[in-house]
Amino acid sequence: MVSSNSSTRFSRIKKSIILTQTDTTVGFLSQDAQKLREIKTRQSSKPFIKVFHNFKTLQHLNIRIPHKRKKMLRRAKKSTFIVKNQAFRIASYPLHSEILRNLEWSYSTSANQSGKNFERIFCEQKADIIIEDKNGLYEGRASKLYKINNTKIKRLR
Numbered sequence: 001m002v003s004s005n006s007s008t009r010f011s012r013i014k015k016s017i018i019l020t021q022t023d024t025t026v027g028f029l030s031q032d033a034q035k036l037r038e039i040k041t042r043q044s045s046k047p048f049i050k051v052f053h054n055f056k057t058l059q060h061l062n063i064r065i066p067h068k069r070k071k072m073l074r075r076a077k078k079s080t081f082i083v084k085n086q087a088f089r090i091a092s093y094p095l096h097s098e099i100l101r102n103l104e105w106s107y108s109t110s111a112n113q114s115g116k117n118f119e120r121i122f123c124e125q126k127a128d129i130i131i132e133d134k135n136g137l138y139e140g141r142a143s144k145l146y147k148i149n150n151t152k153i154k155r156l157r
Contacts, residue, residue, distance in 0.1 A: 015030070015031065015032045015035070016030060016128035016129050017029075017030045017032075017035055017036065017039065017126060017127050017128045017129070018030065018099060018106075018127065018128070018129045018130075018131060019111055019123050019124070019126075019127035019129070019130045019131070019137070020099065020130075020131040020132070020137075021131075021132070021133065021135065021136075021137050021138070022051075022091075022108065023077070023078055023091070023092050023143075024078050024140050024141060024142060024143045025110055025111075025118070025138075025139050025140040025141070025142065026110065026111040026112075026118050026123065026137045026138065026139055027108050027109060027110055027111050028040075028108070028109050028110075028111050028123075028126075028127065029051070029099065029103075029106040029107070029108050030106060030107055031103065031105070031106055031107065032107075033048055033107050036048060036107055036109055039113075039126045040109060040112070040113055040114050041113055041114055042109075042114050047085075047086075047087060048087075048107040048108065048109055049080055049087045049088060049089060049107070049108045049109070050086070050087065050088045050089075050105050050106070050107060050108070051088070051089050051090075051091050051105065051106050051107075051108040052088060052089070052090050052091065052104070052105050053090075053091060053101050053103075053104055053105070054090060054091075055070075055073065055074050055090055057104050057105065058073075058088065058090065061104075061105065063083065063086055063088060064083070064084075065083060066083070066148065066149060066150045067150075068150060069148050069150075069153075072148075072153075073090065074090075076089075076090070077092050078092070078143050078144060079143055079144045079145075079146060080143045080144065080145045080146070081145075081146050081147075081148055082145070082146070082147040082148070082156075083147075083148055083149070084149075087145075089108075089143065099131065110139075110142070111123045111127075111137075112139075117139065118137075118139040120137065123137075142157060143157075144157060145157035
């Protein structure tokens with residue numbers, strides 16, 4: 001792994017569409033929501049999940065987490081959270097986390113067209129960068145989805 005302190009080295013990656021295995025399923029990552037929306041033919045009213053490298057990065061970007069729920073978020077695995085209509089998760093999958101280390105955050109979505117299953121050929125045509133480890137790319141179960149606030153936790157998926 002090559003490391004660099006220069007932010008210009010990764011400026012091209014920020015607007016690229018990355019196809020990679022996440023902790024739950026195959027996903028597209030990018031900081032360009034419009035590109036992701038076009039690839040998936042997704043409605044503009046439906047937001048994307050923001051994925052963060054770690055909990056500290058999440059706090060720096062002014063997403064206020066209820067104090068009671070911070071411990072739960074830090075320990076969560078394969079879970080997505082919604083706080084005040086902002087969906088986010090913290091990357092726990094090592095490869096996914098390595099990519100995000102240089103990006104800090106990224107929009108994430110499953111690698112398929114809206115309402116369809118994973119098709120490798122479609123995904124490879126749409127992705128600018130493909131990252132695959134020895135396990136390959138596979139479609140798994142979606143993450144658990146929780147809506148949280150100070151008083152309650154509601155599981156949506």
